[in-house]
Amino acid sequence: MKTDIEIAKEAKMLPITEIAAALGIEDDELELYGKYKAKINDAFLKRMADRKNGKLILVTAINPTPAGEGKTTTTVGLGMAMNKIGKNAIIALREPSLGPVFGIKGGAAGGGYAQVVPMEDINLHFTGDFHAITAANNLLSAMIDNHLQQGNELGIDPRRVLFARVTDTNDRALRNVIVGLGTKMDGVPRQDKFMITVASEIMAILCLAESISDLKERLGNILVAYTYDGKPVYCRELQANGAMAALLKDAIKPNLVQTLENTPALIHGGPFANIAHGCNSVRATKLALKLADYTITEAGFGADLGAEKFLDIKCRKAGLTPDAVVLVATVRALKYNGGVAKTELGAENLDALAKGAVNLEAHIDNLRKYGLPVVVAINRFGSDTDAELAYIEKICTEKGADFALSEVFAKGGEGGIDLANRVVAACEKEKNFEFMYADELSIKEKIAAVATKIYGAADVKYDAAALKNISEIEALDPKYSTFPICVAKTQYSLSDDAAKLGRPEGFTLTVREVKLSAGAEFIVVLTGAIMTMPGLPKKPAAFSIDVDDDGNITGLF
DSSP states (O other): OOOHHHHHHTOOOOOHHHHHHHTTOOGGGEEESSSSOEEEOHHHHHHTTTSOOOEEEEEEESOOOTTOOOHHHHHHHHHHHHHHTTOOEEEEEOOOOHHHHHSSSOOSSEETTEEEESHHHHHTTTTSHHHHHHHHHHHHHHHHHHHHHTTOTTOEEEEEEOOOEEESSOOGGGSSEEESOSSGGGOOOEEEOEEEGGGSHHHHHHHHOOSHHHHHHHHHTOEEEEETTSOEEEGGGGTOHHHHHHHTTTTTSOEEEEETTOOEEEEOSOOOTTTSOOBOOHHHHHHHHHHOSEEEEEBSSSIIIIIHHIIIIIHHHHTOOOSEEEEEEOHHHHHHHTTOOGGGTTSOOHHHHHHHTHHHHHHHHHHHTTTOOEEEEEEOOTTOOHHHHHHHHHHHHHHTOEEEEEOHHHHGGGGGHHHHHHHHHHHTSOOOOOOSSOTTSOHHHHHHHHIIIIIOOSEEEEOHHHHHHHHHHHHHOGGGGGSOEEEEOOSSSSSSOTTOOSOOOSOEEEEEEEEEETTTTEEEEEETTOOSSOOOOSSOGGGGOEEOTTOOEEOOO
8 A cells, every 4th residue: 555655745735725715715814835835814813703613523532552543544534524425624633743753653644545735744844833832932941041140130049940941853862951061151050851842831822822912921921930939930020921922923823734635624733642731722723613514623642631631621721612522443452452462463353352442441431421422433454354343333332332434544535424424413412511620629639530530540649749849839829729730641551551551440640740831721740650751762763754856755654
């Protein structure tokens, strides 16, 4: 079969101006980035403000495995299939990070015949949004260190600088660094660290901000450090938020592209629901709801991470209510959860499938706790047998969950028609959407709610540092305790231990650090061994990526 990049290069793309015109976007409301990419400016967003919203569909998945699940592929394919059955649909996706592209996971533009294009551009620099976020983040870091160098009027304790630098590549050597070494003119020496760009609070702020003014206010509210006498220091006190917003003035505008079948797609905002909130921007989602009768969006990794954060953070903050949830599952991934090695996943194994299917059951149960209709998309691989597919269908039937076989990877929109029809029907079902926890609960009560109700933990254990963090946050301002939580946890397990596959129960979730993201207006809870700066594998994907003299990229999936 052809590779993803070969399929993408054969696509008959329409000029993005034609895609925009079909959506009612006028030329002066579009900012072109070449022939096939564009940003939509604020004039159009304001013009659409009073238009009625369409239906909102969230695509999530079981816990990811090396076998692959195909959440983005399903999202793209479902959008194309909706148009195949005569429905007016649009896709709202997250932007890929360069870290996975050159690392181990790969890009985030879908796959096979269910992709967004131009695939190479989307997976690499796209419209420069992540570079702008990196620049804005590191400008603040530079201004913190400059403040220390220029007399430290605010009395910042160099040992208690909370804000870290970022870069959008996996680089484990930057997890812990010393800055300011050299002569007196080279700065104040202190310990620092780098995170990957998508873990930056700036990324979260960009995704949650509703306007430039909202963006500037949120940037100003970032807690950057504590003083020698324990007082908080915010970004606005360093007078950095205006310049940071200037760097982000274009990045905040949603990006318009298309699928292989010319279905419109808005791609805007960050991935990585294991260490961030993992949703595309509020602005893109709200715009999509105005542009089409059905908006299909995704949230990162498994439903315990991406969907939980989409529902408990994004929907809470933006006033959104999904009409249905699509839960992607594969035979291969469930067999992996059942103990089968990656090299043996092609062979039929109903016993392992039965053992691993508990992961699917857990996610169905969890999504129903939010009061939303669930449709299971069984993403078909060529090695799946009829008996294995029938077993998953049996599980879904027993759980009372609707389901459909999805073959969008191999067939494009045509392979998702049954899924599209079932999702349309699900959108008309009764829903009683509710959050997993109330705003007024304490930080620890919110953590306990997610840990026990979603992950299946029996208890939560706090390291001494985490308990101190919580006490400090609660003492700063009572409003901070009302913020939702954003748990950083391994994506591979419902627990905080990547080795515990299936549906672990009775375990203790370990919280080692709690951080206030005052600008994003949530509280980050770091668990287990999760890191905010990934490393490259022994054989990174970068080994295979190249470009010829004519500018043609090869090896990109």
